Amino acid sequence: MFSIAIKIDGIENRRRSAGLLHVVMGFFLIAKGADYYHLSAFNSLAPALPAFLVALVSLPYGLFRKRLDLTARYNYWLRLVQVVTFTYLGFITMPYGRTIDFISLFVFAALAILLLFSERRIFLETDLLIVGEGIKIPGYYRDHLVPWKDLNQVVVREDFITLFHVKQKYLQYQVLQDLSTLEVAKMNAFCKEQIEKVAPATTTH
Secondary structure, eight states: OEEEEEEOHHHHHHHHHHHHHHHHHHHHHHHHHHHHHHHTTTSOSGGGHHHHHHHHHHHHHHHSHHHHOTTOTTHHHHHHHHHHHHHHHHHHHTTTSOHHHHHHHHHHHHHHHHHHHHHHHHTSOOEEEEETTEEEEOOSSSOEEEEGGGEEEEEEOSSEEEEEETTSOEEEEEEOSOOOHHHHHHHHHHHHHHHHHHHHHHHTO
C-alpha cells in the first residue's frame, strides 16, 4: 500500500468555514440565552450562564482558530459542548417560550451534531491510498474507492497525481508531500501492474 497526502478543494473550504460556523453558534447562544432570561421574566440569569460561557469560548475560537488550535485538536470537543448546551437550553426554554423558541434550539443542536461528525473527518489527514483494490480518495464522511477496472492509467508525479478513467474523464490532485524519484517510480509501476491485471477481464465483456 502507498499513501500520498493530497489537497482536496472541498475539504479545504470546509476547514476554512469551520471557524465561521463557531462564530455563528456563539452569537446564536448569546441571543437565545438572552431570550431565555427575558422569557423567564428576568427571574434568574444563572440557568442561562452556560450558554453565555460556551459562546465566550466559541467566538474567539472561531475567529482565531488557526492561531489557537492549528491542528483542530479541540474542535470536536467544542462542538460536543455546543450540542449539550443547545439541548440543555432548549429544555429549560420549553416551559416559557413558544414552540419556535425551543425548536430552533433543538435544530441548532442537530446541526452541531452533524458538524461534530463531518468536521472530525475533514480535519484528518487527506491521504490518497493506493491499495490492492484500487485508489481510495478521502471524502467528507468516508473514503471513495476507485477500482482498478475503472482506470486506464494512473500517473504519479512529484507535484500531481492523475487518475484517467475508462469513461474518458480524469481526476487530478495536488500532492502535498515531498516524493522521491524512487517513490514515484514504485507507485507508477504498482499502478500499471494492477491495471494490467484487470485489463484482460475488462476487454472480455
